Amino acid sequence: MKHRHPHNPNLTLIEGTEWNGLPLLPKHSPYIEPYLERTLETMKRAVDRYRRTTAIRFDLRIPADALEPDSNVISRFFESLQAKVNAHQLRKARQGQRVRSCELRYVWVREQNSSHHRHYHCCILLNGDAYRYLGAFSRNDDREEGKMVAAENMAGRIRSAWCSALRLTWTDGQGLVHFPPKRIYHIDVNSTEVLGQYVDLFRRLSYFAKASTKCYGDGSNSFGCSRR
Numbered sequence: 001m002k003h004r005h006p007h008n009p010n011l012t013l014i015e016g017t018e019w020n021g022l023p024l025l026p027k028h029s030p031y032i033e034p035y036l037e038r039t040l041e042t043m044k045r046a047v048d049r050y051r052r053t054t055a056i057r058f059d060l061r062i063p064a065d066a067l068e069p070d071s072n073v074i075s076r077f078f079e080s081l082q083a084k085v086n087a088h089q090l091r092k093a094r095q096g097q098r099v100r101s102c103e104l105r106y107v108w109v110r111e112q113n114s115s116h117h118r119h120y121h122c123c124i125l126l127n128g129d130a131y132r133y134l135g136a137f138s139r140n141d142d143r144e145e146g147k148m149v150a151a152e153n154m155a156g157r158i159r160s161a162w163c164s165a166l167r168l169t170w171t172d173g174q175g176l177v178h179f180p181p182k183r184i185y186h187i188d189v190n191s192t193e194v195l196g197q198y199v200d201l202f203r204r205l206s207y208f209a210k211a212s213t214k215c216y217g218d219g220s221n222s223f224g225c226s227r228r
Contacts, residue, residue, distance in 0.1 A: 002014050012034065013031065013032060013033065022202050023206075025204070032214075035223050036209045045228065052127070052186070059180070060162050073165050074120060078104065078106055080164040084161055089101075103228070108208075111222070112213060136153065159174045162177050
C-alpha cells in the first residue's frame with residue numbers, strides 16, 4: 001500500500017515489511033520509497049565498481065552543548081573522509097606498496113528524536129580489496145609530538161573526518177562517532193553467498209528510509225547519498 005507523506009507530498013510512503021522482493025526491517029513501517037530506491041541504487045553502483053565491497057555502518061553525533069551545525073556539515077565530513085582515504089593510498093604508493101583505488105560511496109540520514117540535536121546515521125561503501133576492516137576503535141589514539149591523534153585505521157579516519165567537519169579538535173570530537181555492534185558488511189560477487197550478503201545489507205539500511213524521526217520544513221535534507 002502506497003500513500004503520500006503527510007509532511008512532504010513529494011515523497012511516497014509504503015507499508016509492510018517487503019519492497020520489490022527485498023526485506024525491510026520490521027516495526028519501522030511506513031518507509032519512504034524514494035529513499036529505498038536511492039539506497040539500492042547506491043549499493044548497486046558500489047558493487048558494480050568493486051566486485052568485493054566493504055560497507056561500514058556508524059552514527060555521527062553533535063556535542064550537546066554546541067550550536068546546531070550548518071547543513072553542509074555532512075558534506076564536509078564525506079569530503080574530509082575521501083581526502084583521508086586518498087592520502088592513505090598516496091602514502092602506501094610512496095612506500096612501494098600495492099595500491100587499489102577506492103572511491104567512497106555512502107548513504108546518510110539525519111534524524112532527531114528525544115535528543116537535543118539532530119544526529120546522522122551513515123553507511124560508507126568501500127573497495128573491499130583496499131579496506132576490509134574498521135580497525136580498533138575503542139582505544140584508537142596515537143601520540144604525535146605530545147598530542148593525541150587519530151590512529152591510522154578506518155575508525156580513526158572516520159572519527160578524524162567528523163572532527164574536521166565540526167571544526168573540533170581530536171580531543172573534543174573523537175567520542176562523537178558511534179560504531180554499533182553489527183557494523184561491517186561484506187559483499188563478494190564471486191561468493192555463493194552474495195545474494196544473502198546483498199539482502200542483509202539492504203535490510204539493515206532500510207532503517208534509513210523509515211518515515212518517523214525525520215525533520216522537514218527547515219530547508220535542509222534529511223537523506224542523502226553519493227551521486228556516482
